[in-house]
Amino acid sequence: MQMTPNAKPVLDVQGLTVRLPGGADRINAVENVSFAVSPGEIVCVVGESGSGKSVTAHAIMGLLPPRQLTVAGGRVLLEGDDILVKSRAAMRKIRGARIGMIFQEPMTALNPVMKVGDQIAEVLDIHTKLNERERRQRVLDVMGSVHLPEPERMIDVYPHQLSGGQRQRIMIAAALVLDPALLIADEPTTALDVTTQAQILKLIKELRERRNTGVLFITHDFGVVAEVAHRVVVMQHGRVVEQGTTEAVLRRPRDEYTRMLIRSVPSLSPPARRPLDDSVMVLQTKALTKTYTTGGLFTARHDVKAARDVNLIVCRGETLGVVGESGSGKSTVARCIARLIEPSDGAILIEGADVAKLSPRRLRPHRKRVQIVFQDPYRSLNPRRSVGAAITEGPVNFGMTESAAHERARELMRLVGLDADALTRFPHQFSGGQRQRICIARALAMEPELLVADEPVSALDVSVQAQVLSLIDDVRKRFNLAVLFITHDLRVAAQVCDRIAVMHRGEVVEEGPTTTVFGSPAHAYTRALLDSAPGRDFDFGQFDAE
Amino acid sequence: MTVEPALLAKETAAPRPKPGRTGRLGRDAGIIFGAAVLLLMTLIGICAPLLGTKNPSEINPAFRNRVPGIEQTIRNDDGNTTTFKYRMGTDSLGRDVYSRVVYGARVSLLIGIAVAVISIAIGLFIGLIAGYLRWVDAIVMRLMDGLMAIPAILLAIALVSLFRAGLLSVIIAIIIPEIPRVVRLVRSIVLSVREEPYVEAAIMAGTRTPLLLVRHILPNTIPALIVQGTFICANAILIEAILSFLGIGIPPETPTWGNIMAEGRGLFRIYPHNIFFPGLCLALTVLAVNVLGDGLRDRLDPKLARRM
Numbered sequence A: 001m002q003m004t005p006n007a008k009p010v011l012d013v014q015g016l017t018v019r020l021p022g023g024a025d026r027i028n029a030v031e032n033v034s035f036a037v038s039p040g041e042i043v044c045v046v047g048e049s050g051s052g053k054s055v056t057a058h059a060i061m062g063l064l065p066p067r068q069l070t071v072a073g074g075r076v077l078l079e080g081d082d083i084l085v086k087s088r089a090a091m092r093k094i095r096g097a098r099i100g101m102i103f104q105e106p107m108t109a110l111n112p113v114m115k116v117g118d119q120i121a122e123v124l125d126i127h128t129k130l131n132e133r134e135r136r137q138r139v140l141d142v143m144g145s146v147h148l149p150e151p152e153r154m155i156d157v158y159p160h161q162l163s164g165g166q167r168q169r170i171m172i173a174a175a176l177v178l179d180p181a182l183l184i185a186d187e188p189t190t191a192l193d194v195t196t197q198a199q200i201l202k203l204i205k206e207l208r209e210r211r212n213t214g215v216l217f218i219t220h221d222f223g224v225v226a227e228v229a230h231r232v233v234v235m236q237h238g239r240v241v242e243q244g245t246t247e248a249v250l251r252r253p254r255d256e257y258t259r260m261l262i263r264s265v266p267s268l269s270p271p272a273r274r275p276l277d278d279s280v281m282v283l284q285t286k287a288l289t290k291t292y293t294t295g296g297l298f299t300a301r302h303d304v305k306a307a308r309d310v311n312l313i314v315c316r317g318e319t320l321g322v323v324g325e326s327g328s329g330k331s332t333v334a335r336c337i338a339r340l341i342e343p344s345d346g347a348i349l350i351e352g353a354d355v356a357k358l359s360p361r362r363l364r365p366h367r368k369r370v371q372i373v374f375q376d377p378y379r380s381l382n383p384r385r386s387v388g389a390a391i392t393e394g395p396v397n398f399g400m401t402e403s404a405a406h407e408r409a410r411e412l413m414r415l416v417g418l419d420a421d422a423l424t425r426f427p428h429q430f431s432g433g434q435r436q437r438i439c440i441a442r443a444l445a446m447e448p449e450l451l452v453a454d455e456p457v458s459a460l461d462v463s464v465q466a467q468v469l470s471l472i473d474d475v476r477k478r479f480n481l482a483v484l485f486i487t488h489d490l491r492v493a494a495q496v497c498d499r500i501a502v503m504h505r506g507e508v509v510e511e512g513p514t515t516t517v518f519g520s521p522a523h524a525y526t527r528a529l530l531d532s533a534p535g536r537d538f539d540f541g542q543f544d545a546e
Numbered sequence B: 001m002t003v004e005p006a007l008l009a010k011e012t013a014a015p016r017p018k019p020g021r022t023g024r025l026g027r028d029a030g031i032i033f034g035a036a037v038l039l040l041m042t043l044i045g046i047c048a049p050l051l052g053t054k055n056p057s058e059i060n061p062a063f064r065n066r067v068p069g070i071e072q073t074i075r076n077d078d079g080n081t082t083t084f085k086y087r088m089g090t091d092s093l094g095r096d097v098y099s100r101v102v103y104g105a106r107v108s109l110l111i112g113i114a115v116a117v118i119s120i121a122i123g124l125f126i127g128l129i130a131g132y133l134r135w136v137d138a139i140v141m142r143l144m145d146g147l148m149a150i151p152a153i154l155l156a157i158a159l160v161s162l163f164r165a166g167l168l169s170v171i172i173a174i175i176i177p178e179i180p181r182v183v184r185l186v187r188s189i190v191l192s193v194r195e196e197p198y199v200e201a202a203i204m205a206g207t208r209t210p211l212l213l214v215r216h217i218l219p220n221t222i223p224a225l226i227v228q229g230t231f232i233c234a235n236a237i238l239i240e241a242i243l244s245f246l247g248i249g250i251p252p253e254t255p256t257w258g259n260i261m262a263e264g265r266g267l268f269r270i271y272p273h274n275i276f277f278p279g280l281c282l283a284l285t286v287l288a289v290n291v292l293g294d295g296l297r298d299r300l301d302p303k304l305a306r307r308m
Helices: A055-061 A089-096 A116-127 A132-145 A165-175 A194-212 A222-228 A246-251 A256-264 A330-337 A362-367 A387-397 A402-415 A418-422 A432-445 A462-479 A490-496 A514-519 A522-530 B003-011 B022-047 B095-132 B134-149 B153-164 B167-193 B197-206 B209-245 B257-264 B273-298 B303-308
Strands: A011-019 A028-037 A040-045 A068-076 A099-102 A182-186 A214-219 A231-236 A238-247 A281-294 A302-315 A319-323 A345-350 A371-372 A452-453 A482-487 A499-504 A508-511 B068-073 B081-086
Touching: A011 A055, A011 A238, A028 A040, A028 A055, A028 A068, A028 A214, A028 A231, A028 A238, A040 A055, A040 A068, A040 A222, A055 A068, A055 A099, A055 A182, A055 A214, A099 A165, A116 A132, A116 A165, A132 A452, A165 A194, A182 A194, A182 A387, A194 A214, A194 A222, A194 A522, A214 A222, A222 A246, A231 A246, A231 A256, A231 A418, A238 A246, A256 A462, A281 A330, A281 A432, A281 A482, A302 A319, A302 A330, A302 A482, A302 A508, A302 B081, A319 A330, A319 A490, A330 A452, A330 A482, A345 B167, A362 B257, A371 A432, A387 A402, A387 A432, A387 B197, A402 A418, A402 A432, A402 A482, A432 B197, A452 A462, A462 A490, A482 A490, A490 A514, A499 A522, A499 B209, A508 A514, A508 A522, B022 B095, B095 B134, B095 B167, B095 B209, B095 B257, B095 B273, B134 B167, B153 B167, B153 B209, B167 B209, B209 B257, B257 B273
Parallel strands: A040 A214, A040 A231, A099 A182, A182 A214, A319 A482, A319 A499, A371 A452, A452 A482
Antiparallel strands: A011 A028, A011 A068, A231 A238, A281 A302, A281 A345, A499 A508, B068 B081
């Protein structure tokens, strides 16, 4: 990766300060931020949620919400031209033509009732005087350049007919159709699967090479940073704490916060794990199948096999990772095992008892044995009920007295690293990571045999993620729990799982010890997954000596 | 692996700042106005005998169709005279319109509040069950669709004609067409809330279905139901007035704003006061209830509140 030396920067941000409205937790959303992007260079702005990285991007585009966030100082030079002082009309001319933008959610960024070709053509319609035929030709050209298959056919389809990756390619095509000098990408691959993400990252790298576009890339993912960035800007609480070349920042970080962030990135190489002392089987699924049937009375019936013949075993004290992309059926399997949904076929043996087909009444005694921790910490606690009520609900349901349950809740709160006196507080008074701790305490209150963790850290920042992962590992050891760990994140899986099952289109394609699956993957899909992991060649946290 | 205490300290929750005070008064003006008018009307209804009224059903054949403000002096048996001022005139039977309007507030408010409370209670119960139990849903909702297909007024007229006219039959006749609306509202909320992870967590905790519904799902319906309740209340007052106006509501010996207007209908062009005063009260009350409902919606509806 080389930069074009001594080139005049496309984007030069100097002392940018954005003021927050009064009453917020800090005065400025972004304070005195300076960095530059040269032609053909990818600059990653990286930080956790609330670091001000998105506000910076929006300020550059002139898209701050009026009256709420105001630019209080600094200059933003686009090819030497200060765009902060431009009028709204002038900014409209610049956006799309000189600055291209892509956003995180490719579905909501596209208009669902407009053909994708027309959405790209709209940019041309606004900024150029091309006629209908020329416009169509330009759209076809740019769709080809982002490697969309059969542009002639794709130009006339609606967004819902495309996959997530294809939608993001359409977004990129629309952003690049006028050859802007600067491309701003705000978490463009966060909502995508890892294999799709790899393709999109490759496309962005290729496009900046071919067109010499400067790219400002906002991300929270150090894997992505290692993959694409020439230079890195690390932000925390609205300030730039460190910036430099990717090599310098990742290998020799000077700032303590940067070091902490990079150390928190889980490594892709699994650590050696001690073998299990005893192998008492807690969970065994036999040919577990879940079929969803759509249609019926008036439309053709259509069967979707969300999970097919899934055979899994989890022993006491062991963590089994179920890894797969969205739609692979990993969550369906987790929800079947927790019996939140009823499987269509197969058996689920919890300590030898089959719970797959039990009626709600007969199922109730088995509820205690399996507990689940959900992905979204903001929705998995009832906002109207205190944390204490959430943790004691289960034990009280099963006959524990209120005071004994409360005593246990206090114990569990200390165990998960929270203040026991916080039991009277409500969920909104806690951060995302703290809420996830509470959810773990709630699950433990039932004294389960099996803990199902359904993407428990995907919604958390990387530093918080590391803590929650270590907590899950901690309670597994302490209570000798069997853990079924559902994740899409290979790095997380490598760190916490004893064994891994890889799911693809409803089937388990490969299963084995973590070191084997990561070291010598047998199935082609597993290899594709591992090859797609961003920053796979980079060993995070191994800093060079000064 | 253990948790690093230094990192824990960083992870403190920042309470979200409350939205600014600007606009708070503007939004609350509706609530204050609506509540004030309703309180006033309720007080008038309760204190009716103390407000210089006479028996609202007392017929005075000698003093029919008099204009507002007229005074009648009666010589009593002991030779003294008493003067009674008809503030809103008299109707075609010589009854005091002022007294009738004041007493009429009782019936109108009673019907409005009773219909709102009872239809919400019934609709909430049916809606919770329909939203949560899939097999009940199909049956109940088709029934509700059927009920909604009949115009509310026609249904009410049909129901009233089945019973003897009276307060209770009018209340029942207004409640039945209102129930499907409440059921639909509750059901739609239940359908979205039942997918929330915290509801699934409660299922995992072994919470039985009735408790689950009451503890985790029902509270989510309350804000919407308070708002809906005000609109049902306003609607019920209007429907009662319409039924009485058509002569099939409350019998004329009990004054309601609707049947006062019904009686004044015949001579409306010559003596408009018979319709004007009860109509004014009716319009003011319904407006107050609606404004109150709008204000409450702005305050309680989380979707609107988030936009503020």
